Amino acid sequence: MSESHEDEPGALDQVLILAPYRRDAEYLVRLLTEHEISVAPCTAADLATHLATGPGVLVATHEALTPGLIAMIGEHLHAQQPWSEMPIVVLLDRASPNARIRTALDAAWPRSRQLFYQRPLTPVELVSGIQSALLARLRQRDVRDHIDREVELRRELNHRVKNILASVSSIFEMTRRGAEDVDALAADFGGRLQALSNVHSAVFQSEGESISIADIAALTFDPYRQQGVSRIEAHGPDVILTGAAGTTLALCLHELTTNAIKYGALSRxxxxxTFRWQILADLRPDLSMEWQEEGGPRVVAPSRVGYGTRYLRSALTGLFGGKPDIDFAAGGLRCTAQGPFSRLAGNPEAEEDVSGG
Known part of the structure; x- marks a missing residue:
């Protein structure tokens, strides 16, 4: 049998009592209950059922431990998870062959946590020992939770690293195809990696899995503003995106900005x-974004679709669930996209808040 992954009340914080003779069980239940310790008396017939719940501590009188029950408890101990070590409190009699009993239980339950008390003993001594055993058991639960969290984090880290490496590989391949020389390749690839790094750093520093559009715009545009290009306006409501959506949006804004500096409005x-975003609340709230250039050289639609345009169309379609509108208007490039806010929202209550507003 295997031990359950105990989280329900009455599992690791419960004392299982196996004392079928005289009034031992009644006394132990009353004593431990008075000290606010959860107890569950059991018999030989239902011991297996109680063990399956994963009790915190087993308290047993030595005369209750028949060979069959000793073997059953041994199977349970052997099947415990690596973090688990159920303490067993054995109550001995002064006249019983205690040395022989200990030797037999050590052989049947190797490497188990056994505590022996010889009766009669004071209630304080017994309660103190059981409370100490329960405390050790609850610390084991903390270890279990830590192990579970570490495994989860490792899996998540592995998944994220794979995704990042896939993104970097894709960015490099598409950059290489459009590069005219090694210097251009290095500059474009480096810039795209920096945009990716900035947003990942921001999401990490926020100690969450979300980032605001305003922060994404600032992270993307500020490096260019520091280089003297300060003619980018960004405004919209406070909208929080998931980390993945924020990373994609940052790369899209980076493509639009570098294109504007090389060929568009920011080359003059x-x-x-102007980059603006808004929530369109109707039957369902939609997030709308618009990139508008003006005052630059006359725009001419490209004869072939380059990396930037292909990436924008693909990324924004994946982000919003619908194709963006990229208009090479003579007066300035305009790119718009719109889709359900729920696809990108970084907080579960966001859609309800927007709808309610």
Whole structure:
């Protein structure tokens, strides 16, 4: 049999009592209950059922431990999870062959946690020993929870590293195809990696799995503003995205910005860019985004679709669930996208809050 993954009340914090003779069980239940310790008396017939719940401590009188029950308890101890070590309190009689009993139980339950008390003993001594055993058991639960969390974090880290490496590989391949020389390849690839790194750092520093659009815009545009390109406006309501959605949006804004600097509005002193977002609340709230350039050179639709345009269409479609509108208008490039807010929201209550507003 295997021990259950105990979280329900009456599992690791419960004392199982196996004392079928005289009034031992009645006395133990009353004594431990008075000290606010959860107890569950059992018999030989239902011992297996109680062990399956994963009790915190087993208290047994030595005369109750028949060979069959000793073997059953031994199977339970052997099947415990690596973090688990159920303490067993054995109550001995002064006249019983205590040395022989200890030797037999050590052989039947190797490497188990056994505590022996010789009757008669004071109630304080017994309660103190059982409370100490329960405390040790609850610390084992803390270890279990820590192990579970560590395993979960390792799996999550492995998944994220794979995703990041896949993103980097994809970015490199698509950058390489559009590069004219090694220097251009290095500059474009480095810039895209920096945009990816900035958002990942921001999500990590927020100690959560979300990031605001305003923070994404600041992380993306500030490096260019520091280089003297300060003609980018960004405004919209306070909207929180998931970390994955934020990373994708940052890469899209990076593509639009670098394109504007090389060929669009930001290649001219008088050129300007406006990036705005808003929530459109109707039957369902939608998130709408718009990138608008103006004041730059006359825009001519490209003869072939480059990496930036292909990436924008693919990424924004995945982000919003619908194709974006990329308009190479003569007066300035315009890119818009719209989709259900629930696809991107970084907080579960966001859609309800927007709908209610």
């Amino acid at each position: 002193p008088e050129g300007r860019v």
